[in-house]
Amino acid sequence: MMGRLHRFVLLLALGAAAPLAAESQRLSLGPHEHGAGQFNIVLDGNELMLELLAPAGDIVGFEHMPVTVKERMAVRRVAAELARAERQFALPAAAGCKLTAAQVDGEQMEAIGHNHDHDHDHGHGSGGHDAHEHAEYHAVYRYTCRQPQALDRIEVKLFAHYRTLGKLRWQAVLPAGARAGELTPATATLTLR
Secondary structure, three states, X not given: OOOHHHHHHHHHHOOOOHHHHHHHHHHHOOOOOOOEEEEEEEEEOOEEXXXXXXXXXXXXXOOXXXXXXXXXXXXXXXXXXXXXXXXXXXOOHHHOEEEEEEEEEEHHHHHOOOOEEOOOOOXXXXXXXXXXXXXXXXXXXXXXXXXXXXXXXXXXXXXXXXXXXXXXXXXXXXXXXXXXXXXXXXXXXXXXX
């Protein structure tokens, strides 16, 4: 799995502005925090990318590598749920955004040999993950939007499904510039304007 800084550099390459780089240092490079995830948004022309990084404990209920049949089944179930973008986010219908790819990975998925990749174009290295203290899930959703100017908000539904996830630190790279903030179950709609 890519490191946090590596992923953010990828986001910067997709069109981010310089002011977000300093904010990224504060938001993305901190220690693993239970109950807190990272949400990145990039809108470049009519292409929208949403990225989620969250502790496995908040997504599947445990962070250790799955050992029992029940734990393996839970990891498979969560992988399938996370890949369903419509369960995680709601975008304005007026924007006409169509999901083109959903990729989900994490150390637990790799440990059981299950990687969920809806565009079948995401490779994984052959390295193992034997002793991770802090497993995480990483999901990337790519959309093409017919009317990207109508994309004025994103409703984040994650809090309803993953109850121990208490906040998402977000950073966005938008045509109007870069922004950052925090979402909670009480403030789960991100306003993009």
